[in-house]
Amino acid sequence: MKAARSFNLLLVESLDRLSRDIGEQDRVVKRLEHHGVHIVGVSDGYDSLSSGRNVMRVARGLVNERYLDDLRSKVHRTLSNKAATGHHVAGLSYGYRSERAPHGKRLVVVEDEATVVREIFAAYADGSSRQRAADQLNRRSFPGPRGALG
Numbered sequence: 738m739k740a741a742r743s744f745n746l747l748l749v750e751s752l753d754r755l756s757r758d759i760g761e762q763d764r765v766v767k768r769l770e771h772h773g774v775h776i777v778g779v780s781d782g783y784d785s786l787s788s789g790r791n792v793m794r795v796a797r798g799l800v801n802e803r804y805l806d807d808l809r810s811k812v813h814r815t816l817s818n819k820a821a822t823g824h825h826v827a828g829l830s831y832g833y834r835s836e837r838a839p840h841g842k843r844l845v846v847v848e849d850e851a852t853v854v855r856e857i858f859a860a861y862a863d864g865s866s867r868q869r870a871a872d873q874l875n876r877r878s879f880p881g882p883r884g885a886l887g
Contacts, residue, residue: 745773745774745775746775747769747774747775747776749776749778750778750779751779752766752781752783752798752801753781757801757805758802759802762794762798762801766785770785781793781797783797819840819841822840822841823843824840824842825842831850831854832847832851832853832854833847833851853874860873
């Protein structure tokens with residue numbers, strides 16, 4: 738860890754800025770401390786020179802790691818609820834546009850694009866390859882999803 742030798746103080750907002758994985762955070766902090774780097778967490782009160790630093794590091798590490806689990810669960814629950822009520826929760830697919838709706842966004846079919854999507858699926862159902870479908874669209878100079886021609 739050459740970089741650690743070029744400074745002797747690391748000032749961070751909190752230890753979770755180093756990592757929210759308790760094992761990784763512990764490895765990084767121990768490595769920096771081994772190289773004589775003084776670590777100070779401004780908002781969480783961590784100070785690598787304090788006598789209780791090991792307990793503090795473990796406690797903050799557990800809290801930080803648990804935060805990610807809680808956040809992941811909350812985001813999944815929110816997106817699932819929005820999807821269950823018919824709201825759009827992801828990136829746009831070709832053939833749709835997004836419109837504002839009460840409490841979120843809804844997908845609306847763009848009929849010109851949807852016609853092409855249906856044509857591609859029909860060709861594929863008839864045994865055509867994706868490459869052949871793309872080639873046929875390119876021959877007709879049909880623009881792709883981002884407006885570019887084949």
